[in-house]
Amino acid sequence: MTKPHDKLRGWAAARKAILSTLRFTSLRLRLVLVFALVALTAAVSASGIAYWLNREAVLTRAQDAALNDFQQEMQNRAGALPARPTQEELQHAAGQMAASGQHFSVLLIAEDEDGDTIAGNSGLGTFTLSDVPKSLRDAVNEKQPLTEGNKYEYHLYWQRIVDDGTPYLVGGATMIGGGPTGYMLKSLEPEAKDLNSLAWSLGIATGLALIGSALLAQAAATTVLKPVHRLGVAARRLGEGKLDTRLRVSGTDELADLSRTFNRTAEALEQRVAEMSAREEASRRFVADMSHELRTPLTAITAVTEVLEEELDAETGSVDPMIEPAVRLVVSETRRLGDLVENLMEVTRFDAGTARLVLDDVDIADQITACIDARAWLDAVELDAERGIVARLDPRRLDVILANLIGNALKHGGSPVRVSVRTEGADGGIVAIEVRDHGPGIPEDVLPHVFDRFYKASASRPRSEGSGLGLSIAQENAHIHGGEITAANSPEGGAVFTFRVPRDASGVAERERELEQGDGSSGGSQKSDGGER
Structure with missing residues (x-):
């Protein structure tokens, strides 16, 4: 039948084992999480920087190419128009400008001979003046004063906008010396798709880096925790009294030094315990031998004191009254000594098991x-x-x-x-x-x-x-x-x-x-x- 205290000891041992396992697992988990967090931070930072640099490079390249082409077309096509072109001439020039390799829409604004504002659109009305931000129109039409640092009255301006989720580049310029004002609209959707593909690629790379770091952390944790686990097992065995426990030492790192220190400590502890056990055994043997040796003379003394006690209690009064207190003291001390010897014998039996x-x-x-x-x-x-x-x-x-x-x-x-x-x-x-x-x-x-x-x-x-x-x-x-x-x-x-x-x-x-x-x-x-x- 299992006793209650046996169950309690069983539960205590199980709890101790569970806590030991949880501590070991939590340390491994912490190592993996730290590795993963560091790898995630590094990967996200690198991916973010790479994406930002590539985004700027792609957009700047597309933007510069489109604006340079638009500026060149403005000089060649719009510059060849008369100061007050007709609607047909303006429409034809806009179509020719849009036919460039950059595939942008063109809107030309000018005044005809009657002073009326006319517009020429390469996209047959799909690109209108309302599509151009007001701030950009104001900047394009604003006449700049001529200075040493500014040799032109009008400049080329551009702006990125988003319409229905699609990014666009809008640019505009006014002909110097008189002529139409031109605007271009270029879709940046291809570049946006390229950037989205890049973002997905960087995200996948980040995920793979995270998985790789987790695997690397697991391997590193195993490498680190195996010696630590062995050290914990050895320490428990040492605590259980198995003083001959030693660790196998290999390598020259800190864990190897710790194992060597543990072995030296265990060896010193084993020697000290052996010395103490030998002294304890010698002391216990001395007490037992002394108690046994005392019993023989104590038996004789007890017999004598019993005779003296009988004389004290006898009615004849043969004991001198002057020495009666001393006799009673000897009797009581002899009994006390006998009890002490018996108690020492009992204690040595307990100590010897x-x-x-x-x-x-x-x-x-x-x-x-x-x-x-x-x-x-x-x-x-x-x-x-x-x-x-x-x-x-x-x-x-x-x-x-x-x-x-x-x-x-x-x-x-x-x-x-x-x-x-x-x-x-x-x-x-x-x-x-x-x-x-x-x-x-x-x-x-x-x-x-x-x-x-x-x-x-x-x-x-x-x-x-x-x-x-x-x-x-x-x-x-x-x-x-x-x-x-x-x-x-x-x-x-x-x-x-x-x-x-x-x-x-x-x-x-x-x-x-x-x-x-x-x-x-x-x-x-x-x-x-x-x-x-």
Whole structure:
């Protein structure tokens, strides 16, 4: 059966993988977008400049050719007309002028012998004076004063217009010394079609450049991100404890330098961790050996102190009253030393990963009652627990947890101590045992350290009865069950310790066995520091 915390770990791992993938994809996407944006900007700028230059060149060439031809025709054809031509002469001259290679329409305006204004049109009325912008007519008919910089009274003027979406070039000039005024109208539609074709070509070229830049960006991103991805995978493996992880290095670029730096860092970290592990193992072995060596003389000392204690309690009073306080001190300190040695032995088993669960079905209320009764705490402890809440736990380790929590509350809190039991979770799969005292509570600066080893809240009592390992051992026993102990202050006053544990620790024990069989390790408990309040 899958436990809730297993599902949570699975979801966390999946979320981590998804976020890693999104980060990788977004970096690739950013690189592609930057490449594409730069290429698009460059292509559009180049295409725009090329189009503008070609447009001006095409229009200027067509315009200059048409105006030069019109000016030449005005001199040759219109200049040969009499000062007051007839309608037929004006019409004939306009037709001859329009027959030039530039294919423009011609409109000639003059006065006949009667002083009436007449017009000659090469296009049989399709090009009239109304087609000429007024500003252009005024400029053509305006007589300029003669100066050193201006040797002619009249000049050739031109203007580009658009009529029904078709571009035209309109030009006009008046004969110097008398004669008709001529206007020409040339369609620039062929040039406009050429420019449209050029614009389409430049647009297609821009699109191809954008596609090419995207492909190039993809290739560049792959080239850059592959080493980065490998570095990320290696860093994750290193974080998982696989300190022999190394990267294959090739090349002399910055990424290769980064890979070499990673390899040097991983090698230094592996050496440092190996040294620390060796020192930790030596320290753990020293504590274990010291504890074992202390047990033999401590056993003898304990036997002697038991005899002395019996003499103290005997009615004969054989112990000198002058040395009675010293004897009682030796007895109490010997017991304290014995408890310390046992606690150190238990801690070394947790650190070495050799602690194992011996599971049995336990009625929580009965177990708490037995723990309180065995230590003569019945009068000082209030129990609020329904019978019938059965959990599959290690009875000995549960007793250690309860004894430490209740004893700690009695010693450092205030009576009465209340122990309550409840189930939590949708299916009642969690047992919560709450131990609350009525003392002053735990100072806020002490709360984060109550489970630290050898930690004592008051430096003024370094020789208190506790060893500073009780709550640490209780927390270790909670962890090996897959549970947790938390400490807090009650709003009504006093400290509250809450022990939460799955009702069935079989899954935890099974995973520990699988882990041991899978990698040959003897790991069992989750390490944690602890201490005494």
